[in-house]
Amino acid sequence: MQELVLIQPGRAAEKEFAGEAAQVALRREFEERLAECGPLAYRVARGVLRNDADAEDVAQEALLRAYRRFERLRDRGRFRAWLVRIAFRLAIDRVRSRKRREVRETLWSQSPPRPSTEDLAAASEFQEHVDRAVDELPEKQRLVLLLAAIKGHSLEEVAETLGLPVGTVKSRLFFARKQLAEKLRCHAKTIVKR
Amino acid sequence: MPCEDYREALIEAAARDSAPSRELRLHLDACASCRAVSSEELQLFAAIDSAVRTTANGEAPASLLARVRVQLNERPVPRRAWVPAGVVTAAAVVLVAVIVLVRGFERDGGRTNPPANSSAQSIPPTEIQPAPPVVASIETTSLPGKRKLPRPAESPRVVGAAQVRASSVLVPAGQQRAIEVLLAGLKQGKVAGEVLLAGQPEKTLEELQVSPIGISPIEMKPLEDLSPRSAPQNEKTRR
Numbered sequence: 001m002q003e004l005v006l007i008q009p010g011r012a013a014e015k016e017f018a019g020e021a022a023q024v025a026l027r028r029e030f031e032e033r034l035a036e037c038g039p040l041a042y043r044v045a046r047g048v049l050r051n052d053a054d055a056e057d058v059a060q061e062a063l064l065r066a067y068r069r070f071e072r073l074r075d076r077g078r079f080r081a082w083l084v085r086i087a088f089r090l091a092i093d094r095v096r097s098r099k100r101r102e103v104r105e106t107l108w109s110q111s112p113p114r115p116s117t118e119d120l121a122a123a124s125e126f127q128e129h130v131d132r133a134v135d136e137l138p139e140k141q142r143l144v145l146l147l148a149a150i151k152g153h154s155l156e157e158v159a160e161t162l163g164l165p166v167g168t169v170k171s172r173l174f175f176a177r178k179q180l181a182e183k184l185r186c187h188a189k190t191i192v193k194r
Numbered sequence: 195m196p197c198e199d200y201r202e203a204l205i206e207a208a209a210r211d212s213a214p215s216r217e218l219r220l221h222l223d224a225c226a227s228c229r230a231v232s233s234e235e236l237q238l239f240a241a242i243d244s245a246v247r248t249t250a251n252g253e254a255p256a257s258l259l260a261r262v263r264v265q266l267n268e269r270p271v272p273r274r275a276w277v278p279a280g281v282v283t284a285a286a287v288v289l290v291a292v293i294v295l296v297r298g299f300e301r302d303g304g305r306t307n308p309p310a311n312s313s314a315q316s317i318p319p320t321e322i323q324p325a326p327p328v329v330a331s332i333e334t335t336s337l338p339g340k341r342k343l344p345r346p347a348e349s350p351r352v353v354g355a356a357q358v359r360a361s362s363v364l365v366p367a368g369q370q371r372a373i374e375v376l377l378a379g380l381k382q383g384k385v386a387g388e389v390l391l392a393g394q395p396e397k398t399l400e401e402l403q404v405s406p407i408g409i410s411p412i413e414m415k416p417l418e419d420l421s422p423r424s425a426p427q428n429e430k431t432r433r
Contacts, residue, residue: 038254042252042254043252047246050249052252059254060258063262064262127245149250150251151251177242177243180242181238
């Protein structure tokens, strides 16, 4: 017996064509933002992870996530802030999982991996102290500090990116820098030497 | 004001990256130890800013965007499900119920038609003739009863594209998708109609011929009519 199916051919195919056209338009719109915001996602991730390869992975994941949910973003003008938050959150998650993994490995081997000669040469002592102190900052302050440190980012732009009043950004930045200074003051002599 | 208070003020000014107040400036001019502290604090904050900038301003590798584009091509965006799952389930249930009812009507219609009754019952459902592909016209079997449904057109009608769009047709299951795409292509001008007649150029392109589906009305009978006693009476009444 030949199975027959009841169809309404015009409507189904029309919907499909319309869907494809919408997909193309969506992709084009996303591509426009990709070139502008991709490096920003990378910098935010790198600011948290301080590792180029990890930062690239996280930035890529953030951009793909943003694309998958791009259709649901009502205010496309908020894309930048949205992407920054996704990248920051993913980077924080990766740091946490990395720490857990390191703890597990340390427990098993009782010998933490030694940094390579290249790493030792690249990272100065003070930079390490600063990085550690930045890691200990509350997330809100850390994000503001990183965005404000990115080249060409004024406080107004940071505020716009995060959707916050400029006063809030200034306040968070002030507390972040003050906390960093308190933790790093004891290393002031190292700075003078440098 | 003691120097300790001024030191607190100058740290705050450095942390805010703002110029010291007039009072603080006057004190710094007068107090050498506070001036030294101020200088150290400014150095400290400058070093912190420099270190944070180093961390935050890594150049994005050129491969990043290329990798993302490759991934975008590999993984298209999943379509958003606008219809809730419950609605889809309910629609499926209704569809199944309609199919069952329609088949039930067809069987009942066969029983009420005595001449065709014996042959119709003997034909298993698998021997039902399949509808021809694309153009499927279903003949409606009018019942001998007085009630009649509005009859469809006697001969297959030639209908326009707009009518085809709104019509439903029965097509072989395997060709459903191909027919949908073909029709849409024809309608939007993406497919030239002459392609269909490539082997027979003398023929003109005909539009789809669709006849509406007719469903025979069901004849309802009370249950006692089917009992053995009443069977002869029924036959008599039929005759």
